[in-house]
Amino acid sequence: MSDNSHNPPAQDAETYARPTDDEILQYERKIKEPHTLAPLVGEKTGFESLQAEYADGSPTTQAKIALLAEEYSGLRCTRRDGNCFYRGLAYRLCELVSERKDTLWAKAVMQRLGPHSREAVGRAGYDLDLMGDFAECWEDAVRDGDREGAAADSVVCWLRIVTAAILKNNRDMFEAFILDSYPTLDLFIGSQVEPMNIEADQPHIVAIANALGVTIKIGNLDTTLNTDGVMNWHEIEPLEPLVIPDSAPKAEDQPQVVLLYRPGHYDILYPI
Amino acid sequence: MTTNPAAGKPSNQTKSATETASVAKRLQNELMTLMMSGTPGISAFPDGDDLMNWTATISGPEGTVYENLKYKLAMKFPTSYPYNAPTVTFKTPIYHPNVDMNGNICLDILKDKWSAVYTVQTILVSLQSLLGEPNNNSPLNDEAAEMWGNPEQFRKQVLAAHPGNDE
Numbered sequence: 001m002s003d004n005s006h007n008p009p010a011q012d013a014e015t016y017a018r019p020t021d022d023e024i025l026q027y028e029r030k031i032k033e034p035h036t037l038a039p040l041v042g043e044k045t046g047f048e049s050l051q052a053e054y055a056d057g058s059p060t061t062q063a064k065i066a067l068l069a070e071e072y073s074g075l076r077c078t079r080r081d082g083n084c085f086y087r088g089l090a091y092r093l094c095e096l097v098s099e100r101k102d103t104l105w106a107k108a109v110m111q112r113l114g115p116h117s118r119e120a121v122g123r124a125g126y127d128l129d130l131m132g133d134f135a136e137c138w139e140d141a142v143r144d145g146d147r148e149g150a151a152a153d154s155v156v157c158w159l160r161i162v163t164a165a166i167l168k169n170n171r172d173m174f175e176a177f178i179l180d181s182y183p184t185l186d187l188f189i190g191s192q193v194e195p196m197n198i199e200a201d202q203p204h205i206v207a208i209a210n211a212l213g214v215t216i217k218i219g220n221l222d223t224t225l226n227t228d229g230v231m232n233w234h235e236i237e238p239l240e241p242l243v244i245p246d247s248a249p250k251a252e253d254q255p256q257v258v259l260l261y262r263p264g265h266y267d268i269l270y271p272i
Numbered sequence: 273m274t275t276n277p278a279a280g281k282p283s284n285q286t287k288s289a290t291e292t293a294s295v296a297k298r299l300q301n302e303l304m305t306l307m308m309s310g311t312p313g314i315s316a317f318p319d320g321d322d323l324m325n326w327t328a329t330i331s332g333p334e335g336t337v338y339e340n341l342k343y344k345l346a347m348k349f350p351t352s353y354p355y356n357a358p359t360v361t362f363k364t365p366i367y368h369p370n371v372d373m374n375g376n377i378c379l380d381i382l383k384d385k386w387s388a389v390y391t392v393q394t395i396l397v398s399l400q401s402l403l404g405e406p407n408n409n410s411p412l413n414d415e416a417a418e419m420w421g422n423p424e425q426f427r428k429q430v431l432a433a434h435p436g437n438d439e
Contacts, residue, residue: 126389127389129301129305130298130301130302130389130391131388131389133294133297133298134388153352153355154294157354157355157387157388160387161388161389190385190387191384191385194385194387194388194389195384195385195386195387196355196356196387196388
């Protein structure tokens with residue numbers, strides 16, 4: 001049967017008119033090419049390119065970008081491959097921890113993203129022998145301040161598993177969000193959380209914020225929610241905040257991860 | 273924290289070498305699990321020294337039209353494994369609603385629902401249950417999908433397609 005890997009003669013037009021999986025994959029690659037050539041996480045830039053992109057856009061969007069440019073020092077674009085939320089979060093968190101190395105905040109975050117996350121993943125029934133390699137890539141990247149490493153697919157994959165674990169471990173709470181559109185939470189996880197290249201939505205963000213103990217603040221550039229040109233922000237705070245000892249110096253901040261949302265995509269925002 | 277000057281940032285070249293090494297590590301890990309667990313009716317092993325290409329065997333589940341038949345499959349792993357699914361094809365000809373005449377398979381976990389939580393073992397177990405429970409709503413073999421309701425006639429087609437049970 002090994003000689004059957006090529007297209008056979010068209011004995012049955014109905015059967016063979018269907019494109020092969022290879023053809024579908026090649027087509028998919030071709031249309032995604034401009035995006036797959038972009039860096040996983042780009043250089044930090046100002047807002048000029050965003051302004052240029054929306055030069056013909058709605059006045060609302062332009063007003064929102066003008067406000068952003070006043071309050072934020074810049075943005076860093078992530079590749080538009082459906083993994084942008086996880087990648088942006090991982091990259092930014094790695095930066096924040098390495099800038100604040102040895103603070104009590106950084107230590108508390110390391111505890112959450114290391115042992116705490118592993119425990120949650122194991123409790124949700126995932127095979128830690130199989131998933132442990134991904135966890136290691138993530139923990140090593142953050143500990144070493146290796147931002148490139150933090151943007152790798154292995155880290156995206158691990159954060160997806162952690163997100164899925166939090167959803168499974170808090171079934172009662174999350175089912176309320178999900179059962180409108182999916183018959184079961186597990187079906188939702190199997191098609192919307194675990195597979196790579198599937199965008200994150202509200203439940204995913206709530207879950208991972210809870211896992212990591214970090215507030216995720218999202219600015220929405222969508223024009224449908226607001227017409228007065230004021231940026232609408234969503235702050236997703238963890239239900240169980242980090243436990244930071246009272247002895248922490250008052251000057252120590254607890255930074256947030258700030259992302260910019262446009263329908264279907266997240267980039268990283270930098271406060272001034 | 274200490275910095276180790278020897279552990280510099282990997283260049284793109286060494287990075288892809290690291291990726292290949294991590295694919296190999298994962299596949300070796302899976303091979304070990306598969307051999308230790310001894311799941312009945314499924315087996316898989318790399319082709320010679322080539323860890324990226326495996327040959328697998330599944331037995332038709334008892335009480336189904338595939339009972340007492342063995343099927344060989346080829347599993348080809350991409351360098352992006354496990355972020356991308358392996359390509360799995362039937363090498364033994366099979367008459368099944370979700371398999372075409374070239375052995376291509378329509379199964380969601382090998383397509384849009386693939387994720388790194390799946391393994392060679394879970395793929396083969398899923399394929400084994402697909403034999404007894406086809407998805408007749410998205411057939412690759414329309415005739416087989418229509419015939420599914422008639423087990424006697426179906427079994428005849430299954431036996432006619434199968435080259436014999438000696439392998």
